[in-house]
Amino acid sequence: MSTNLILLGAPGAGKGTQAKLLCEKTGIPHVSSGDIFRENFTNNTDLGQQARSYVDAGELVPDDLTIAMIAARLERSDCERGVILDGFPRTADQAAALDAMLATRGAMVNTVIYIEVPEAELLRRLAGRWMCRARGHVYHQEFNPPRQAGRCDLDGSELYQRSDDQAETVAHRIKVYLDQTAPLIEHYRQKGVLLTIDGNRTIEAITADLVEAITV
Numbered sequence: 001m002s003t004n005l006i007l008l009g010a011p012g013a014g015k016g017t018q019a020k021l022l023c024e025k026t027g028i029p030h031v032s033s034g035d036i037f038r039e040n041f042t043n044n045t046d047l048g049q050q051a052r053s054y055v056d057a058g059e060l061v062p063d064d065l066t067i068a069m070i071a072a073r074l075e076r077s078d079c080e081r082g083v084i085l086d087g088f089p090r091t092a093d094q095a096a097a098l099d100a101m102l103a104t105r106g107a108m109v110n111t112v113i114y115i116e117v118p119e120a121e122l123l124r125r126l127a128g129r130w131m132c133r134a135r136g137h138v139y140h141q142e143f144n145p146p147r148q149a150g151r152c153d154l155d156g157s158e159l160y161q162r163s164d165d166q167a168e169t170v171a172h173r174i175k176v177y178l179d180q181t182a183p184l185i186e187h188y189r190q191k192g193v194l195l196t197i198d199g200n201r202t203i204e205a206i207t208a209d210l211v212e213a214i215t216v
């Protein structure tokens with residue numbers, strides 16, 4: 001049996017931070033659509049070139065590109081025992097495509113964890129967010145600062161601010177989230193797999209809840 005989890009929530013809710021911690025604790029691979037797009041930008045691939053303008057504008061990358069990218073990632077052997085999805089699905093069509101991908105291997109979405117954070121808090125978090133170049137570890141200048149300014153504690157790589165974390169783009173990303181992704185909360189609630197977690201607490205408290213939720 002594989003364990004397939006989705007972390008759902010607005011930009012800045014803490015999906016990436018929590019997914020990385022959960023991956024360390026459980027060994028289930030973390031698959032972040034945003035991290036994969038950013039790797040493609042760094043490596044200047046065709047996919048990176050096709051996706052760049054959407055990401056920079058805070059828009060969603062078209063479903064066909066995004067779904068093909070995730071399908072290729074899920075086919076890799078490390079995902080056989082399950083996956084922690086962060087940032088995917090973001091639309092109803094992506095959710096349907098994910099069900100179909102998992103069904104081909106007799107699997108399904110087991111749990112969707114909605115990390116709920118008030119909008120004012122999201123804006124504060126995104127404004128001070130820093131990310132590591134090598135593996136996308138996430139820091140915050142006030143709430144989760146690195147030990148050494150500008151360097152990742154875990155791999156020593158340089159920290160940078162995402163270009164789509166500027167105030168205007170952030171406002172647009174939250175609107176896109178509310179229009180296109182938030183309806184998935186109800187979709188998964190109706191399927192009986194949704195768990196809501198208060199994301200307005202410390203990183204450790206949230207991780208503890210997540211670990212409990214998936215090991216019960």
Ligand code: AMP
Pocket residue numbers: 011033034035037054055056058059060061062066086087088089090091094164173
């Ligand atoms: P994230 O790192 O999850 O905040 O994603 C950064 C950006 O990548 C988003 O604002 C979108 O432009 C793009 N992106 C990430 N995941 C998806 C997805 N599932 N569907 C479409 N676009 C996505």
